Amino acid sequence: MPYYPTPAHSGTHAIRGHIVTLTGDPFFRSDALVEHTDGLIVVEGGVVTAVGPYADLAHTLADDAHVDHYPDGIITSGFIDTHVHYVQTGIIAAFGAQLIDWLNTYTFVAEQRFADKTHAAAVASVFFDQLLANGTTTALTFCAVYPESVDAFFEEASRRNMRMAGGKVLMDRNAPDHLLDTAQTGYDDSKALIEKWHSVGRNHYAVTPRFAPTSTQGQLDAAATLLAEHPTTLMHTHVSENLGEIAWVRSLFPEADGYLDVYDRAGLLRPGAVLAHGVHLTSHERLRVHETGSAISHCPTSNLFLGSGLFHVHQAKNHTHPVKVGLGTDIGAGTSFSLLSTMNEAYKVAQLTQYPLDAVKMLYLATLAGAEALGLEDRLGSIEVGKEADFVVLDTKATPLLEYRSAQVTSLEEQLFVLAVMGDDRVIETTYIAGDVAYSRDGH
Ligand code: GUN
Ligand code: ZN
Numbered sequence: 001m002p003y004y005p006t007p008a009h010s011g012t013h014a015i016r017g018h019i020v021t022l023t024g025d026p027f028f029r030s031d032a033l034v035e036h037t038d039g040l041i042v043v044e045g046g047v048v049t050a051v052g053p054y055a056d057l058a059h060t061l062a063d064d065a066h067v068d069h070y071p072d073g074i075i076t077s078g079f080i081d082t083h084v085h086y087v088q089t090g091i092i093a094a095f096g097a098q099l100i101d102w103l104n105t106y107t108f109v110a111e112q113r114f115a116d117k118t119h120a121a122a123v124a125s126v127f128f129d130q131l132l133a134n135g136t137t138t139a140l141t142f143c144a145v146y147p148e149s150v151d152a153f154f155e156e157a158s159r160r161n162m163r164m165a166g167g168k169v170l171m172d173r174n175a176p177d178h179l180l181d182t183a184q185t186g187y188d189d190s191k192a193l194i195e196k197w198h199s200v201g202r203n204h205y206a207v208t209p210r211f212a213p214t215s216t217q218g219q220l221d222a223a224a225t226l227l228a229e230h231p232t233t234l235m236h237t238h239v240s241e242n243l244g245e246i247a248w249v250r251s252l253f254p255e256a257d258g259y260l261d262v263y264d265r266a267g268l269l270r271p272g273a274v275l276a277h278g279v280h281l282t283s284h285e286r287l288r289v290h291e292t293g294s295a296i297s298h299c300p301t302s303n304l305f306l307g308s309g310l311f312h313v314h315q316a317k318n319h320t321h322p323v324k325v326g327l328g329t330d331i332g333a334g335t336s337f338s339l340l341s342t343m344n345e346a347y348k349v350a351q352l353t354q355y356p357l358d359a360v361k362m363l364y365l366a367t368l369a370g371a372e373a374l375g376l377e378d379r380l381g382s383i384e385v386g387k388e389a390d391f392v393v394l395d396t397k398a399t400p401l402l403e404y405r406s407a408q409v410t411s412l413e414e415q416l417f418v419l420a421v422m423g424d425d426r427v428i429e430t431t432y433i434a435g436d437v438a439y440s441r442d443g444h
Helices: 054-060 086-091 099-115 117-133 147-159 183-197 217-229 243-252 259-266 283-292 300-305 339-352 359-366 368-373 400-406 412-422
Strands: 013-022 033-044 047-053 067-077 079-085 136-142 164-167 203-209 234-239 273-277 295-298 324-327 391-395 428-433 436-440
Touching: 013 359, 033 054, 033 067, 047 054, 067 412, 067 428, 079 086, 079 273, 079 295, 079 324, 079 339, 079 368, 086 099, 086 117, 086 136, 099 117, 099 147, 099 243, 117 136, 117 147, 117 428, 117 436, 136 203, 136 234, 136 368, 136 428, 147 164, 147 183, 147 203, 164 234, 183 203, 183 217, 203 217, 217 259, 234 259, 243 259, 259 273, 259 283, 295 368, 300 339, 324 339, 324 359, 324 368, 339 359, 339 412, 359 368, 359 412, 400 412
Parallel strands: 013 067, 079 136, 136 164, 164 203, 203 234, 234 273, 273 295, 295 324
Antiparallel strands: 013 033, 033 047, 067 391, 391 428, 428 436
């Protein structure tokens, strides 16, 4: 039975093992990977105060300092899921539909239940258990249209002391009446939620227009007003996921020069804006994502599950106008909470676009790149002095086959690739939140 302790907010604490972290972008630098084969991380007050070889740091520890030692584990920065819907936890693996039919048949039905706070709180608890069991320490999350669903989300995040981002969905057309707000009520409810939750503890509010088809121009303008009034909030939406969706947006916004331009004209693109999917963006649109400092959440399990298309990661990470890209599970169109499984599918999608996406780049996408997409790279995404102590310990021997395969590897890159391709929640040995054990697979 896994163990989910209440965070103890301990004082000095140390973690020893094979430390692997990205301190830069390996798409553009060859020195981005940092490794200490027998390393030590010292944590005080939830923040890393020292990291380096155990032999160099051991003498700095007090005699009675507590050290968690993982001789077979790889310790890396906690995974960051840049696009997920907690309110869709109950509809993962819904059969037989592509995006718009999937939304109408499954999603809009499931989300109506989140007007009920008790239901929302129960699902939030399952959702956070899943994040921790998969080594995910931060996520940018869609809630439902109801403020109660946002309260349930941030209450659970606060209870677990996790750095989380989320927001109330804005949608004032093209969905069942019960799911709709208006430009005014969406604005008012979002503003009240920002005042209640944004920057409280480790919480971040994201202004969350669902996607262009479910918002009027008036609602997109209201979202831009919210962002202008609260400049440190995030912006979270979907873009260019599915060809039918793109044609629909063109008919709804004939004056715009394509899908992304709907958001651009409204003033929604900026650093801290996270656009899920972007599978079918044109080169001109990619340039605008770059110019505005916005980010794309690449969600390969979802794109394959809904038959949406293949995201070209190497085009996004081009050298002249690179776009920020993080990984997203996009539960419930996505099929796994695991960022390792998401890496596996990202690798296969890249293969189909003739690009061999290596494991160091995949680990970057799942950690530091996610922090950069959310504008939180000063606090999250790598194991460095001054950053928050959210870590995951990966067990290279988690299954008999993994143990057998790991015994054959001859480099760290190969070991990371094996973990990405063969790994899932079974590999997650321990998840640390702010230096405390928040999940232990083996119940320690
Ligand atoms: N586009 C608009 N809403 C959604 C959603 O809930 N999931 C996905 N994958 N795409 C969307
Ligand atoms: Zn989504």
